[in-house]
Amino acid sequence: MARSVSVQAKAGYTIAAWVIALVLFSPILWVLLTAFKTEAEAIASRPTFLPETFTLENFAAVQERSDYFKHAINSIVVSVGSTLLGLVLGIPAAWAMAFAPTKRTKDVLMWMLSTKMMPAVGVLIPIYLIFRDLRLLDTVHGLTIIMTLINLPIIIWMLYTYFKEIPVDILEAARMDGAELWNEIVHVLVPMAVPGIASTLLLNVILAWNEAFWTITLTSGRAGTLTAFISSFSSPQGLFLAKLSAASLLAIAPILLLGWFSQKQLVRGLTFGAVK
Amino acid sequence: MGSISLQHVKKSFGEVQIIPDISLDIKDGEFVVFVGPSGCGKSTLLRLIAGLEDTTGGTILLDGEDMTKAPPARRGLAMVFQSYALYPHMTVRDNIAFPLKMAKMSKEEIDRKVEYAARTLNLTSYLDRRPRALSGGQRQRVAIGRAIVREPKAFLFDEPLSNLDAALRVNMRLEITELHQQLKTTMIYVTHDQVEAMTMADRIVVLNAGNVEQFGSPLDLYKKPANRFVAGFIGSPKMNFVDGPEASKHNAHSIGVRPEHFVLSRDPAAGSWKGKVAVAEQLGSDTFLHVNVDGLGLMTVRTDGERTFNHGDDVYLTPDQSRIYRFDAAGLSL
Ligand SMILES: Nc1ncnc2c1ncn2[C@@H]1O[C@H](COP(=O)(O)OP(=O)(O)OP(=O)(O)O)[C@@H](O)[C@H]1O
Ligand SMILES: [Mg+2]
Numbered sequence: 001m002a003r004s005v006s007v008q009a010k011a012g013y014t015i016a017a018w019v020i021a022l023v024l025f026s027p028i029l030w031v032l033l034t035a036f037k038t039e040a041e042a043i044a045s046r047p048t049f050l051p052e053t054f055t056l057e058n059f060a061a062v063q064e065r066s067d068y069f070k071h072a073i074n075s076i077v078v079s080v081g082s083t084l085l086g087l088v089l090g091i092p093a094a095w096a097m098a099f100a101p102t103k104r105t106k107d108v109l110m111w112m113l114s115t116k117m118m119p120a121v122g123v124l125i126p127i128y129l130i131f132r133d134l135r136l137l138d139t140v141h142g143l144t145i146i147m148t149l150i151n152l153p154i155i156i157w158m159l160y161t162y163f164k165e166i167p168v169d170i171l172e173a174a175r176m177d178g179a180e181l182w183n184e185i186v187h188v189l190v191p192m193a194v195p196g197i198a199s200t201l202l203l204n205v206i207l208a209w210n211e212a213f214w215t216i217t218l219t220s221g222r223a224g225t226l227t228a229f230i231s232s233f234s235s236p237q238g239l240f241l242a243k244l245s246a247a248s249l250l251a252i253a254p255i256l257l258l259g260w261f262s263q264k265q266l267v268r269g270l271t272f273g274a275v276k
Numbered sequence: 277m278g279s280i281s282l283q284h285v286k287k288s289f290g291e292v293q294i295i296p297d298i299s300l301d302i303k304d305g306e307f308v309v310f311v312g313p314s315g316c317g318k319s320t321l322l323r324l325i326a327g328l329e330d331t332t333g334g335t336i337l338l339d340g341e342d343m344t345k346a347p348p349a350r351r352g353l354a355m356v357f358q359s360y361a362l363y364p365h366m367t368v369r370d371n372i373a374f375p376l377k378m379a380k381m382s383k384e385e386i387d388r389k390v391e392y393a394a395r396t397l398n399l400t401s402y403l404d405r406r407p408r409a410l411s412g413g414q415r416q417r418v419a420i421g422r423a424i425v426r427e428p429k430a431f432l433f434d435e436p437l438s439n440l441d442a443a444l445r446v447n448m449r450l451e452i453t454e455l456h457q458q459l460k461t462t463m464i465y466v467t468h469d470q471v472e473a474m475t476m477a478d479r480i481v482v483l484n485a486g487n488v489e490q491f492g493s494p495l496d497l498y499k500k501p502a503n504r505f506v507a508g509f510i511g512s513p514k515m516n517f518v519d520g521p522e523a524s525k526h527n528a529h530s531i532g533v534r535p536e537h538f539v540l541s542r543d544p545a546a547g548s549w550k551g552k553v554a555v556a557e558q559l560g561s562d563t564f565l566h567v568n569v570d571g572l573g574l575m576t577v578r579t580d581g582e583r584t585f586n587h588g589d590d591v592y593l594t595p596d597q598s599r600i601y602r603f604d605a606a607g608l609s610l
Binding site for chain 2: 167169170172173174175176177178179180183187188191192194
């Protein structure tokens with residue numbers, strides 16, 4: 001990298017990056033500030049930036065009306081559970097497609113991805129009926145299964161692209177060294193693909209955490225996740241904006257922190273293979 | 277024990293036939309080298325033996341046992357790859373120990389064997405390093421160490437030295453030969469460097485377009501090549517070929533003379549070919565002359581390093597009549 005960048009250009013890039021980051025962050029910032037305002041102030045015709053009267057009553061109201069921790073635990077179980085299940089299914093699948101491809105591997109990959117191109121509502125009725133008949137409605141394990149299924153194509157695709165970067169020689173060496181398939185995957189492939197697997201895991205936890213369509217339509221009280229929790233605060237009557245903000249803040253805080261602390265890993269994983 | 281027998285082995289990739297039909301018998305303890313031009317199927321044949329590719333037809337016997345369908349892990353063979361293929365996330369110690377762990381050996385036995393292999397290969401002070409922190413030659417040694425610890429029936433090498441520089445290559449060549457003398461285990465070694473082939477092999481398999489052109493000892497191939505392809509492939513610099521009337525004098529479709537089988541002089545002699553020196557390559561020990569012979573084309577001649585020739589010198593080449601190779605129209609030796 002012997003390219004010299006002038007000071008002006010550097011300053012320009014820095015300012016541009018900050019402006020873009022602030023624009024992207026502004027909704028979250030607004031939610032953050034609104035959560036500490038009173039309901040009246042939240043909808044005031046002349047909006048205030050900082051809360052005039054700093055209050056925690058929204059949080060108290062939210063916790064009182066519906067149990068935050070129950071929803072949070074459901075969210076954790078569904079997002080982590082579905083991601084782990086997805087990895088258990090996805091790693092062998094991606095192994096097969098990356099290292100033992102057939103003529104149709106590309107088509108299978110494309111077909112899997114195409115399932116993500118259909119709006120979820122298109123399969124709402126069949127899925128709902130299946131869930132009803134299997135008694136999976138409003139259950140955490142039912143939600144985990146559907147979340148695994150909808151994210152599996154992404155998990156397999158991500159793992160497939162990471163695995164493609166691994167020289168097949170090394171896996172062949174493991175086979176020559178007496179490793180059966182299981183040992184080849186556990187002792188050689190997975191440790192070498194740790195960065196890729198970690199970012200797949202993180203991204204899918206985030207996707208599953210934020211998924212709202214299925215969590216709202218397939219649950220009512222018991223298995224609701226934090227997305228269902230948020231939506232229960234938007235009501236057609238009464239003042240709800242500040243409480244909704246408080247609920248949203250509570251719902252996104254854990255995943256925001258996860259993203260913050262795993263930033264490095266995420267970026268490294270998402271650019272894996274791009275720079276050699 | 278490690279005899280390897282291929283019976284009518286065939287291999288195609290889709291529609292493309294790479295190995296039409298090969299039968300070979302490799303004896304226990306033999307050092308066999310596969311040579312041939314690039315793309316002739318050497319690696320493919322080795323990978324078929326290893327079990328890394330499935331055969332399209334035929335049978336592979338290891339120690340008389342049919343292993344055609346067995347996965348690589350069950351064949352009891354060890355392989356050293358051109359790229360070394362070390363496990364980057366493991367230390368040198370764990371790399372060498374990996375096959376022993378897969379064989380479920382006890383911790384003490386693994387430690388003992390790893391220490392022994394490391395001492396044999398001068399790797400003791402690198403045992404806790406990762407492969408990334410090793411030089412090419414050291415990595416190659418680790419790859420060999422990983423292969424020897426498990427005491428395989430046979431070793432398979434696919435151009436293991438081609439990523440090393442010339443001096444190191446000579447060293448490693450000697451080390452592998454010594455290893456073979458010490459272990460007396462069957463080794464199959466793929467290379468397209470014919471010096472490696474000649475110096476290391478008990479027997480050489482010359483491959484061309486997926487066919488075995490000849491299977492024999494290095495000197496057999498040098499002295500009695502089965503055909504024109506082998507004659508041209510074995511020996512450095514390459515044999516000179518002449519066809520037309522000069523070949524007819526010897527009742528052949530074409531004849532071949534090795535560069536070292538000419539007598540060179542500045543004066544005409546009986547049966548000599550007249551030519552002009554195009555290029556003189558002085559190696560010190562030898563001089564290779566590329567001579568434009570009237571009516572016959574460019575010939576390579578080997579002469580001792582003491583004599584000096586220059587571009588444009590007139591010279592006379594006299595082929596040693598007892599060492600002229602004769603070939604028929606199909607290229608087979610007569
Ligand atoms: N997986 C594969 N699919 C299709 N064709 C292949 C495959 N592997 C090898 N081939 C083809 O088979 C032929 C023989 O390849 P192979 O690697 O055995 O050659 P080689 O003798 O080892 O050559 P080199 O000296 O360059 O290593 C080549 O034409 C190659 O393109
Ligand atoms: Mg090869």
